[in-house]
Amino acid sequence: MAQVSSIANEQTSTPLSSSTSITLRISRFNPEHDESSGFMEFSVPVQKWTTVLEAILEVKKHFDHSVAVRYSCRQATCGSCGMIINGKPRLACFTKISELNSNVVTVEPMNNFPVIRDLAVKFEKLFDSHQKIKPFLIRDDTELVSDEKEFLQSPEEVEQYIQFANCIKCGLCNSACPTMATDSSFVGPQALAQAYRYVADTRDKGKDSRLKIIDDSHGIWRCHFAGSCSQVCPKGVDPAMGIQLLRGYLLGFRS
Amino acid sequence: MANDEHREGIKGMANPGRYGIERVAYWMMRLSGLGLLAYFIGHIYETSNILRGQVGWDEVLELTQTTEAHIVLAIVIGMCVFHTVNGVRVMLGHGGIGVGKPARPDYPYEPASQNYRHKIGIYSAILLSAIAMMYGMAVMFGE
Numbered sequence: 001m002a003q004v005s006s007i008a009n010e011q012t013s014t015p016l017s018s019s020t021s022i023t024l025r026i027s028r029f030n031p032e033h034d035e036s037s038g039f040m041e042f043s044v045p046v047q048k049w050t051t052v053l054e055a056i057l058e059v060k061k062h063f064d065h066s067v068a069v070r071y072s073c074r075q076a077t078c079g080s081c082g083m084i085i086n087g088k089p090r091l092a093c094f095t096k097i098s099e100l101n102s103n104v105v106t107v108e109p110m111n112n113f114p115v116i117r118d119l120a121v122k123f124e125k126l127f128d129s130h131q132k133i134k135p136f137l138i139r140d141d142t143e144l145v146s147d148e149k150e151f152l153q154s155p156e157e158v159e160q161y162i163q164f165a166n167c168i169k170c171g172l173c174n175s176a177c178p179t180m181a182t183d184s185s186f187v188g189p190q191a192l193a194q195a196y197r198y199v200a201d202t203r204d205k206g207k208d209s210r211l212k213i214i215d216d217s218h219g220i221w222r223c224h225f226a227g228s229c230s231q232v233c234p235k236g237v238d239p240a241m242g243i244q245l246l247r248g249y250l251l252g253f254r255s
Numbered sequence: 256m257a258n259d260e261h262r263e264g265i266k267g268m269a270n271p272g273r274y275g276i277e278r279v280a281y282w283m284m285r286l287s288g289l290g291l292l293a294y295f296i297g298h299i300y301e302t303s304n305i306l307r308g309q310v311g312w313d314e315v316l317e318l319t320q321t322t323e324a325h326i327v328l329a330i331v332i333g334m335c336v337f338h339t340v341n342g343v344r345v346m347l348g349h350g351g352i353g354v355g356k357p358a359r360p361d362y363p364y365e366p367a368s369q370n371y372r373h374k375i376g377i378y379s380a381i382l383l384s385a386i387a388m389m390y391g392m393a394v395m396f397g398e
Contacts (some may be wrong), residue, residue: 111263121261163357176274177296178281181263200357213365225348226281227369228274236360243369248351 009109021045053092068118079170080197084108089175089232111244129191131191151203164197166235173229185218193239196246280377288336326397332391337384344376
């Protein structure tokens with residue numbers, strides 16, 4: 001399926017002054033009629049600030065609009081454009097081509113997620129796992145009732161979970177996880193880190209019910225602290241830390 | 256694709272080069288664990304030969320005195336030491352010890368859980384297993 005195209009000499013609506021160009025290899029796969037995935041190659045001019053997402057969008061604009069890619073905010077906030085870039089899970093909008101130090105950039109769909117088409121993957125399992133750990137404050141009273149005071153927290157109490165509240169559900173951690181690579185039932189580092197986010201929140205009273213959910217053979221015990229999830233997280237969430245701290249509750253190191 | 260869920264499988268799990276020394280340690284832990292399990296089974300077979308009497312036992316002992324057997328035993332020593340030392344590191348980490356404290360992350364978002372304490376633990380496990388292997392080989396081949 002390999003195909004090489006170039007836009008260096010084409011008239012473009014967005015003038016590109018760069019003399020540098022890279023080869024962008026895009027994984028193509030349509031489960032409706034393809035037996036296996038293949039790569040298409042495109043020669044794309046880049047600037048030092050060009051992101052991988054911008055390069056993909058150049059390809060869509062000038063060569064093949066059928067390349068399937070999910071994106072939205074272009075600023076590492078929506079968590080839509082996660083993909084494997086030169087072998088590692090990264091956000092396409094947050095990865096500059098210049099930082100890859102390679103003239104060949106290969107983009108593939110994230111591992112451990114079913115492929116919808118090309119670079120777009122299904123997020124249902126991720127969201128189901130996220131929902132499973134009850135990602136909301138559990139308590140009997142509410143601050144929404146009139147005459148009730150809001151739930152106050154000290155800055156120190158906020159520090160305990162705010163890092164994990166940065167999760168944008170991009171799925172990169174699940175894609176990098178070695179357990180996710182082989183265990184289809186594993187709840188995954190994203191959901192486990194979010195379980196810790198709510199357990200560590202002093203406003204929350206649902207610790208016991210959450211610990212019960214993750215205390216499962218395909219739950220927290222399947223994490224072996226490889227730490228790959230933390231290395232690929234684009235928001236500094238550090239799921240590996242959250243999971244180990246969470247396990248500390250189950251092992252009696254924390255209360 | 257044959258794999259509808261697009262899982263990396265053993266191939267992805269076995270690729271330790273992409274995520275630093277922590278992933279290498281993860282992979283070595285799995286390998287050494289399987290290696291020690293294989294040794295354990297072999298060891299049970301070896302010692303069960305005592306039921307064959309003095310002659311049978313001597314025959315098996317002779318097998319363990321070969322160069323190949325000494326090399327295997329040296330590898331077993333290395334696996335044992337690495338699995339033990341790295342296991343202590345991982346167990347402490349599993350309890351939330353030495354994985355850092357939650358804090359507001361700053362760019363470039365270096366993960367606190369992948370800190371120097373754990374890296375030292377991993378390199379110590381590798382170094383100690385290498386020393387133990389060399390000592391074992393010196394004892395076995397020294398005579």
